[in-house]
Amino acid sequence: MTDDILRRLVALLERVAAVELDGRPVTETGPDSLRALGLTSVRLMEFLVAVEDEFDLIWDDDVEESVIGSLEGMARYIAEGAAVRAG
Amino acid sequence: MKREGIESWDLAYDGKQDLHETEDGCKLYYEVRGESGPVVTFVSTIYVVSTAWRNFTGGLVDNHRLLTYDLRNQGASESKPADFARHADDLRSLLDGLGIEKTYLVGTSISTLICRDFAVAHPDRVAGLILVGPPLSPKGSSRRRRIAKSWLNALETGGPRALFDLIYPLVFGEKAIAEGGSGAYLALRERFLAMNSTAQLAANLREALEADDKAELLERIPAPTLLLSGDDDFSTTESTLRNVAGLLQSAAVEIIEECGHLPYFERPAEFQDAIARFVASVEGGGFPETFVPRAAGVLV
Numbered sequence: 001m002t003d004d005i006l007r008r009l010v011a012l013l014e015r016v017a018a019v020e021l022d023g024r025p026v027t028e029t030g031p032d033s034l035r036a037l038g039l040t041s042v043r044l045m046e047f048l049v050a051v052e053d054e055f056d057l058i059w060d061d062d063v064e065e066s067v068i069g070s071l072e073g074m075a076r077y078i079a080e081g082a083a084v085r086a087g
Numbered sequence: 088m089k090r091e092g093i094e095s096w097d098l099a100y101d102g103k104q105d106l107h108e109t110e111d112g113c114k115l116y117y118e119v120r121g122e123s124g125p126v127v128t129f130v131s132t133i134y135v136v137s138t139a140w141r142n143f144t145g146g147l148v149d150n151h152r153l154l155t156y157d158l159r160n161q162g163a164s165e166s167k168p169a170d171f172a173r174h175a176d177d178l179r180s181l182l183d184g185l186g187i188e189k190t191y192l193v194g195t196s197i198s199t200l201i202c203r204d205f206a207v208a209h210p211d212r213v214a215g216l217i218l219v220g221p222p223l224s225p226k227g228s229s230r231r232r233r234i235a236k237s238w239l240n241a242l243e244t245g246g247p248r249a250l251f252d253l254i255y256p257l258v259f260g261e262k263a264i265a266e267g268g269s270g271a272y273l274a275l276r277e278r279f280l281a282m283n284s285t286a287q288l289a290a291n292l293r294e295a296l297e298a299d300d301k302a303e304l305l306e307r308i309p310a311p312t313l314l315l316s317g318d319d320d321f322s323t324t325e326s327t328l329r330n331v332a333g334l335l336q337s338a339a340v341e342i343i344e345e346c347g348h349l350p351y352f353e354r355p356a357e358f359q360d361a362i363a364r365f366v367a368s369v370e371g372g373g374f375p376e377t378f379v380p381r382a383a384g385v386l387v
Contacts, residue, residue, distance in 0.1 A: 035281050045274035052270075059269040065248060068277045 001082070005055070006075040012054055013071070016047045026071070035069040044068075057081055106164075107156075109180040111173075116163035117156035117181060120144070124151040125214060125366055126190040130178065131155070132198040135349075136162035143351035146359040151366065154190065156181055158198075160290050168290075171297040175204040179212075188212065191366055195219040196322070196348065197235075200298045206308045215369045216312040217362055220348045222322045225330045228300040231322070239292040247288060251279045260319035260347030305334040311374045312338040313365040317346030317353065339365075341380040357381065 010026045017039055028036065039047070048059055048068075055078050067077045106114040118137055127147065129140045137155035144153050157164035158174055178201065182190060191214045194202035199221035206213045222231045242250040255272060256264060264272075312335050314328045325342055332338035343350050343357050351358045361381065368378040 035277065038281075041274045041278045044277060045270045048270050048273060059273055061269050061272055063269075063273060065277065065280055068273055069281075 002075050002079045005078050006071060008054060009071050009075055012050050013047055016050050017043050029071040031070050033071050107181050107184045109177050113159045113167040114165045115156050115159065115177060115181055117154060119154050121148045121152040125370060126152045126154060126187050127193060128154040128190045129193045130198040130201050131158055131161060132196045143355045143358060147362060160287060171294045174201040175208055178205050179209060189214050191215045193217045196222060197295045199223060203304060206310050207304050210309050213310040215365065216310050217315060217365060218312060219315045219350060220320050220322060221314060223300055223331050224327055225302045225334060232296055235292055235295040242285060242288055242292065247280050247283055247285055250288060251276050257321040258348040260317055260345060260353060262345045263347060263353045302334060305331060309336050311369045314338060314340045315350065315361050317343045317348065317350050319346055320348045322348055337375055339375045339378045
């Protein structure tokens, strides 16, 4: 499940940050992978909003920085939330 | 919080590296924009690097020459230990190096103290002061130092994230926080953590602890001065600003409604409009009588 979420996250990111990425595929997904892309705060916020829409979740302030800075971390966070919702 | 406000937290150095070397060998990054008009120098504060000012000054660049720079130990300037008083010397050195005889100074938060020190030491070189969210108080430094100490403690015990969590609801106004929601908070937090090291933040906060408000210094400032603040600024109040203005030789107060400690982030249009009106009033020779505050600010 996490791998599928990760693929969707990468696709989403490549769409939202198309200007910054300039056609380069997102290949790094480990720790600090999102931070290392150096997206502007606005682009990062747009990505977070897009993630909310894509995965039907609402971010809260207590999300750890490892989740926001890493694609794999974000995928795990989303998968865990989905598992909780599924009971 | 407007888009340009959020964007401005990004360290957008574009590869251009204009550096000025001070007498003690510290290289300072600076940018000059605008072709003509009075020189307006923006003195950065702990969390606002020189490049960020681009986002807040687009409306001024046609009629003013704008100088922004990174303080030592900040952004693209070199790290070189110094006490707080050194910042005013750095500013004098930079202006000398650029051949600027006289300038308006815009300070924000703790950098208003740098502007104050410079205006006292070099009154003939200051056309006017715009002090934004100044933590100045006729009653001294006690409260400001306690705040800075609590920030330093947060940094030392919890790291940059604990510091960010402490300052975010203080420096941004209620309106901006409500409108930005968790998305703005998380995005700004992520960029803050990516941009600032613990060592750099700690050095800057320790410098802030050294700075002394010395109310008597305000009485020695002859330069026309605009005290500009949001009405939701955690660090000051309109009554405090009126008292500060009463100590200055020539001053006016302008308050921006529903705005926090950083009006340029939250209300960039009003911020630039206030600067433009202030400069025009001073250049016209009629300040403070000809300066009309936009909102309910009081002309002193």
